[in-house]
Amino acid sequence: MIQNISIENFRCFDKTEIKGFSRINVITGKNNSGKTCLLEALYFGLSQDTKGTIDTRSYEGTENTGYSLMKNQDIGAINFKFTVNNEEFGFKYQPEFSFKDDKTGENFTHNNDVQLILDKNRKYPQLSTLNLNEPKKINEKNSSSINLVQLFDQAQITGLDKEILDSVKIIDSTITEIRTFGSYPNTLFLKKEGTIFQPINYHGDALGKVILYIGIILNYKKSIYNYLLIDEIENGIHYTAQKEVWQMLFKLCQHHNIQLFATTHSREMITAFEEVCEEFKGEGAYFEMARHAKTNQIIGIKHDIDTLEYELATNTPIRGE
Amino acid sequence: MKNIILVEGKDDKAFIEYLIQGVDVKEFSINILEGLSKDALTKRLASLKTGFLKNPFEKLGIIIDQDSFTREERLAFINECLQESFDIQLSDSQTFVDLTIDKIPLQIACYFMNIGGKGELETILRLIKNHSSSNADCLEQWQNCLSEKVSQKEFDKLWVHYYLKYDTATHQERQHAGRYCTLEYSLQHKTHIWDLDSPVLNELKVFLALFD
DSSP, X not given: OEEEEEEEEETTEEEEEEEOOOSEEEEEESTTSSHHHHHHHHHHHHHOXXXXXXXXXXXXXXXXXXXXXXXXXXXXXXXXXXXXTTEEEEEEXXXXXXXXXXXXXXXXXXXXXXXXXXXXXXXXXOOTTOOOSSHHHHHHOOSSSOOHHHXXXXXXXXXXXXXXXXXXXXXXXXXXXXXXXXXEEEEEEEEETTSOEEEGGGXXXXXXXXXXXXXXXXXXXXXXXXXXEESSTTTTOOHXXXXXXXXXXXXXXXXXXXXXXXXXXXXXXXXXXXXXXXXXXXXXXXXXXXXXXXXXXXEEEEEOHHHHHHHHHTTXXXXXX | OOEEEEESSHHHHHHHHHHHHXXXXXXXXXXXXXXXXXXXXXXXXXXXXHTTXXXXXXXXXXXXXXXXXXXXXXXXXXXXXXXXXXXXXXXXXXXXXXXXXXXXXXXXXXXXXXXXXXXXXXXXXHHTBOSOOHHHHTHHHHHHHOSSOOOHHHHHHHHHHHIIXXXXXXXXXXXXXXXXXXXXXXXXXXXXXXXXXOGGGHHHHHHHHTTX
């Protein structure tokens, strides 16, 4: 599990060090405060997926080399330091040499399973490090969304589809069944009490999101640490379901040994998170991205969960204000 | 950078806001604790420390009632909260302690509202009343009728309430007592009912002047 990270010369970061991550980490802050950049930095550092990271922000006509990931191209390198399970390691990325270990100078590969889910307005990186049973099928897809049908099928093959149904019931308790039909290979169908099967896109965004999260979690490899990075996690999830969604994520991430990093703007989502942290002591951490008043560097301020509870109760600004 | 003054309640805020106008101080913000307890003060201080690097302040003043505690007991209470949050302790009230957080300097001090080593804001207000208080004073006789006396703290609060509602407000103001019979309103529109130049306030004004 990642405890600390230091990022230098990546995207909007000059030099930023954030300490004290836990299993479930919520990251907030104003627009352009570095929340999504932090997820991208984690993704890049953990996966060493240069193309996928570049693709999150590239569009036609922009530079799409490794240099585009740098804050200052003159420096010529991006530096990372991670503390994982009390062990610190550092490495740098240079477009000419790819990743090099700080100590040995050898090529650096880390082999983590990591999935970054960005807000739907952004592109998704390739699933290059998602270790599914049939990874090629997923990797070959070049669409802007992850194939829910394949995630559901994988869960069904391994007998874990009930966990997906239980999770979907948090959002809509009237859903009784999820399945796929051979005649519609790209569509997941849901059945509500007293109705016929309907395609998932007839329902709200939240159902698709929950199936996506759970599907990814259930498809990770067992017994090693995996990482799930979700941008704007609250989108589409009604506030009455947010607490249960967090409970589900805490339970599943604990069970499947996953470390989750999620950004949000929503005070309701933060309140629900804080309440669930009370049930899962020591498993949640809350970070506020802001600028250091003196140096103007991006900082990640960790709020103690007890203090966060007080701050929410007293309407103290906690989202980068 | 602005200064922050932490007080117990909205009456304390209104009173300090008024007094600070007469003192040459920097931009300041008065934060309300909404009730004093070790938990509330420690968490508020922890919150101020957590947000310090994004919203730093130069000086932090903590103003609480002395109540029936000794000065040493009150200081020990503040120090317990400061130790848990900022990892520092004050040597005395009305004296700044210096610290630095990530190269940004900060000073913290405290003050205890008191008259002669005990009491609270309302004790001060009773002493600086500047208008007939015939109605509020009747509470002394009311108290004599009670089989169990109310505490001095409760009595003083009640006295100020009666003074604002029955001695210094018009009939019309009393109809909307929540708006017009408050300390805040009196300090904005009826300052003549208080002797705000009273020497009783000198010590507090000297403390506030430290936030220059």
